[in-house]
Amino acid sequence: MEYRTKEEQVADYLRERIISGVYPRGSRLKQAEIAEQLHLSITPVREALKLLAAEGYVSGDSYRGARVVPFDAGASAEILQLRLLLESQLVRGAMEKITTEHMAGLRALADEFANAFSTGDRASARGVNYRFHRYFYDIAEMPQTLHFVQILWARYPFDVINSATDRGKDAVREHEEILQAVSAGDTSTAMLAMRKHIESGWGVLKAMSE
Structure with a gap:
């Protein structure tokens, strides 16, 4: 910072x-x-x-x-596709620059996220989730791409998705899958794991609206 x-x-x-x-x-x-x-x-x-x-x-x-601003439900499907595209590129960029220090920072945030959900502090967990993704994407040093991602985040219903009962448990597991791929230096798997993480949240939103 x-x-x-x-x-x-x-x-x-x-x-x-x-x-x-x-x-x-x-x-x-x-x-x-x-x-x-x-x-x-x-x-x-x-x-x-x-x-x-x-x-x-x-x-x-x-x-x-x-x-x-209020949440625009009609824009979510398009925003999902844009998130998948841009955030995959940020993961690729981060994998080219990540260091042991970065990995330790990601691990600390993932652990903080898991602890917040285990104690029932959902608001804190949502905040840590933001910091986890922001920290990861900062590593890529692609400020223009990150800027557009932040615009997409403004229009995405994270608060609604993360209010789902089981979303925290799934997100903890998905973070672990991302970190395992990052630790192994496997860029393709890391990108796929992030994509699955984003799509999993979208699936929760769809289920809640049915």
């Missing part, structure tokens, strides 16, 4: 909380409260909200008030 501006760090903080459901869809984001929580001035929070508005996480502006 050291290379990111304050605005980018605040934006990442807010993305995680939106995706995890801490800030529910339709809720208002008050920049003064966020600034106080993060011990920052209003300026980086205001600029972060502009970034999130451009990506589609929030609507409105920092002066009239920003709100978390």
